[in-house]
Amino acid sequence: MSIAIRTLATTLLMGSAAAYAAGHAHVHGVAKLDIAVEANSLTVLLESPLDNLLGFERAPRTDAERRQADAAITKLRSAAAMFGIDPAAQCKPAHVELSSSALKLGHPDPKEQQEGHADIDGSFEFKCADASKAAYIDVGLFDFARLQRLEVQVATPHGQFRRDLKRPARRIVLTK
Numbered sequence: 001m002s003i004a005i006r007t008l009a010t011t012l013l014m015g016s017a018a019a020y021a022a023g024h025a026h027v028h029g030v031a032k033l034d035i036a037v038e039a040n041s042l043t044v045l046l047e048s049p050l051d052n053l054l055g056f057e058r059a060p061r062t063d064a065e066r067r068q069a070d071a072a073i074t075k076l077r078s079a080a081a082m083f084g085i086d087p088a089a090q091c092k093p094a095h096v097e098l099s100s101s102a103l104k105l106g107h108p109d110p111k112e113q114q115e116g117h118a119d120i121d122g123s124f125e126f127k128c129a130d131a132s133k134a135a136y137i138d139v140g141l142f143d144f145a146r147l148q149r150l151e152v153q154v155a156t157p158h159g160q161f162r163r164d165l166k167r168p169a170r171r172i173v174l175t176k
């Protein structure tokens with residue numbers, strides 16, 4: 001590759017990384033949660049830059065990085081620890097699905113394969129006796145030290161609202 005072409009390619013890569021950061025609201029330190037409360041289920045969708053969990057955004061390259069990635073995945077999969085739902089609703093974890101192209105997990109959105117950045121998405125389903133009785137969720141996600149803030153959108157049969165959370169707070173109130 002000639003120097004001129006390489007410079008052009010570098011410029012294009014940097015441009016697309018910037019566009020990606022703006023367009024997808026991929027901001028390190030911030031993750032998005034969408035919480036849906038239905039009669040007998042409660043579902044949490046997580047969208048996070050991989051950096052929040054690992055401090056890097058690519059496939060692990062060393063044994064230490066692989067161990068770090070495995071530990072993060074195991075932690076996320078323990079849905080009841082990540083999302084402590086008000087016991088009044090009697091919810092039990094039913095299904096967890098994680099996807100990340102960098103970690104070769106699940107079925108990642110091809111749009112996420114962007115230069116220099118990578119995400120991890122999670123879907124956490126709980127079956128509940130009566131999800132509407134859940135007055136709060138205590139999140140364990142701030143165990144990931146790089147995560148500073150959660151942008152939380154809640155949808156219940158009674159309406160939708162925002163509930164942003166900043167460390168060290170961990171309780172998302174689900175009542176209006």
Ligand SMILES: [Zn+2]
Pocket residue numbers: 026028049050051057116117118
């Ligand atoms: Zn990033």
